[in-house]
Amino acid sequence: MFEYEKEIRAIVKIRKGFTNDLKIDYFVRDGYFIPCLEMEINKTAKYNVTIGPLLKSEFAKITVRSLFENNNLEKPCINNSKAPLRF
16 A cells, blocks of 8 residues: 555456546646556455565565455465566
8 A cells, every 4th residue: 555645556356347437537746647547446355466476475475465364355376576676
C-alpha cells in the first residue's frame, strides 16, 4: 500500500462481459493521465498475488500478508514473479 496515496496498485483480470459495468476514471500526475479503477474487494474471494522481482521479496510477502490480515481478507496465495531482477 502506498500510504501517502492511500491506494493499492494491482493488476486485475476481468472476465468478458463485465467490462460494461466498469467506470474508469483518470487523474493527472506529473503531466501524465493515469487510469484509475475504484472497486470493492470481495472479502471471501481467493486471491493470488504475484510479487515482482525484488531483492527483498520475503519482506514484500510479509507486507502483503499484513495488508490482507489488517483488512480481514482471506489469506492470499503469494508467489514470486519468474521475471529476472534487473538493475
